[in-house]
Amino acid sequence: MASTSGAAAASATTPPADPPPADPPPADPRRVAMASAVGATIEWYDFFLYGTAAGLVFDKLYFNGLDGPAAQFAAFGTFAVGFLARPIGGLIFGHYGDRIGRKTMLIWTLLIMGVGTAVIGMLPTYDQIGVWAPILLVVLRILQGIGVGGEYGGAVLLAVEFAPARRRGFFGSFAHVGVPGGLFLASGAFAIASQLPDEAFLAWGWRVCFLLSIVLLAVGAWIRLSVMETPSFQRVQEDKQVSAMPVTELFRRQGRTLFLGMGTRFIEGFTFNLFSVYLLAYAVDEVGVSKSTALNCIMVGALLGVGLVLVSGRLSDRVGRRPVFASGAAFALVFAFPAAWMIQTGSTLGVFLTFVGGLGIIYGWVYGPLAAFWSELFDTRYRYSALSTLYQVSGILASGLTPLIAAWLVTKGDGTLWLVATYNVVVAAISLVCAQLLPETRGRDLTEDLAPVVEAEQAPARPEPASV
DSSP states (O other): OHHHHHHHHHHHHSOOOOOOOOOOOOOOHHHHHHHHHHHHHHHHHHHHHHHHHHHHTHHHHTSTTSOTHHHHHHHHHHHHHHHHHHHHHHHHHHHHHHHTOHHHHHHHHHHHHHHHHHHHTTOOOHHHHTTHHHHHHHHHHHHHHHHHHHHHHHHHHHHHTTSOGGGHHHHHHHHHTHHHHHHHHHHHHHHHHTTSOHHHIIIIIHHHHHHTHHHHHHHHHHHHHTSOOOHHHHHHHHTTOOOSSHHHHHHHHHHHHHHHHHHHHHHHHHHHHIIIIIHHHHIIIIIOOOHHHHHHHHHHHHHHHHHHHHHHHHHHHHHOHHHHHHHHHHHHHHHHHHHHHHHHHOOHHHHHHHHIIIIIIIHHHHHTTHHHHHHTTSOGGGHHHHHHHHHHHHHIIIIITHHHHHHHHHHHTTTOSHHHHHHHHHHHHHHHHHHHHSOOOTTOOTTSOHHHHHHHHHSOOOOOOOOO
């Protein structure tokens, strides 16, 4: 009896054990998608500032040691250098994103982009430090390329891997808002700065646009630090299935899928950089459109693109990824020659319709479903590496070299855009064919091993044996 009462007394005085820690509440896909969109917009703002400046400023301040078209070619050449550096960033951050996690890599890419962009805003000109000015500009452009090269895959997967399967196209498209959103902000910043007298604009006005990156860096870092790691990657870690060499496994298991995915990227990258970089310079320098008019037209197109990215992403959840993408690529093919004619007229309406049609309708429509489409093609173990490689390697030709190729074709076409329009048709046709060779992915389970499923769906059907 005594021992029983003693035990009771002891239990009465002993505090109860703490309950096991509860699992953190699941993240809201909408909040994660918004975080992905804001972070991506900030990084692409940094990257596209350079494209706008290449068309309006850098040939006059950093390559003014060259004459005429050579200065513009040099400025567009440094623009392309950023795209050549992007695969390096994609490989580095893709590798560690598949081994360490998506969130950590996104913080690092944001830091690299923000610092590199801000330093460009403080860089002395050719007249001040001579040849060191373009050399340092190229180095900083490489830094930008490495940063944005690692950013893309992580931003997309942050949105896609948190999203429910039936709404993956819509939530994934928020990451793609960053491209037209970043262009809208970059063009808007330059449109405001271009209201200054030319002397003030070239002396310091354009620099303010780059120095704003410091403020945006702080905002983006705060947003991304508040987001958890994606559930798909957490599951891979828990199952101890992290790939030792993600890129090697990607090429071994899904090399054909990767190359076809690069083909679908062709029209997206080409359209964006033709309209936002080369045609901006063409409209201002060759046709005589004012900087403010051209930039305002680009802003309207980019803003429409933001909306259509979300609309087409949502529609792909209903009818499929391929039909939505293919309809946009088909319109790009049809629009190529009318766009060339309209911008050559020099009329405000023609320029407006060209930029709205290219950056708003075509780009917004083809880009929306691609976040979910590409993500659903590849296995979680190397998905970050797959998206980074697909986007950044194909971007060298599809995006970075587009202004240079367009400028060369214009010289071959006696100053007209007809050869550029022909190239546009070829690019759209390539992307349409590649999309048809890939399987429909809507509703896929991202936790399963997708490699054998996707590769089997791409294989040509074998003929049935003849019945006897």
